[in-house]
Ligand SMILES: Nc1ncnc2c1ncn2[C@@H]1O[C@H](COP(=O)(O)OP(=O)(O)OP(=O)(O)O)[C@@H](O)[C@H]1O
């Protein structure tokens with residue numbers, strides 16, 4: 001199997017679905033956000049605070065480039081599409097699955113979240129980011145899955161069926 005890359009906005013469920021899909025398909029899972037924290041020994045919030053978003057994007061691309069291109073499920077960070085080199089890498093090497101989620105649903109899921117630096121911005125900034133990103137996800141996807149009002153298990157099963 002070619003590697004699957006899960007993309008989508010913060011809170012769309014990339015990490016959650018990646019784990020579940022990995023168990024269901026018996027394929028190893030890597031989460032680029034977790035990998036960045038492990039390799040660079042800082043939390044994402046610390047990297048943003050101490051070194052800035054540009055440094056985080058550099059680390060993120062480095063981690064992505066080192067993930068296996070066969071037989072893996074990769075949960076990416078919400079901003080992976082910000083860099084063309086990441087998009088090219090994913091498109092060339094595997095299948096890109098976009099977890100499409102509305103802004104309102106994301107706002108519900110992340111209501112109490114304090115771990116995502118870009119989710120602590122004001123509502124207008126978050127909406128602007130969401131609209132700009134939506135276009136990037138849509139443009140660069142092989143498979144689009146709507147996630148609103150579906151459980152993580154339902155979404156996982158849907159992706160499994162779409163891969164057949
Ligand atoms: N289908 C779903 N329905 C309801 N809640 C969900 C669903 N999928 C994920 N969640 C919840 O939403 C929150 C964010 O999910 P998750 O961390 O998987 O998102 P993510 O896409 O990996 O975000 P990020 O880009 O920031 O890494 C978690 O609390 C998770 O339990």
Ligand SMILES: O=C(O)C1=C[C@@H](O)[C@@H](O)[C@H](O)C1
Pocket residue numbers: 009010033044076077078079080115116117118
């Ligand atoms: O949407 C984004 O830019 C981000 C999403 C998260 O997955 C993390 O990669 C980080 O918080 C940045």
Ligand SMILES: [Mg+2]
Pocket residue numbers: 014015016031033075076077
């Ligand atoms: Mg995640």
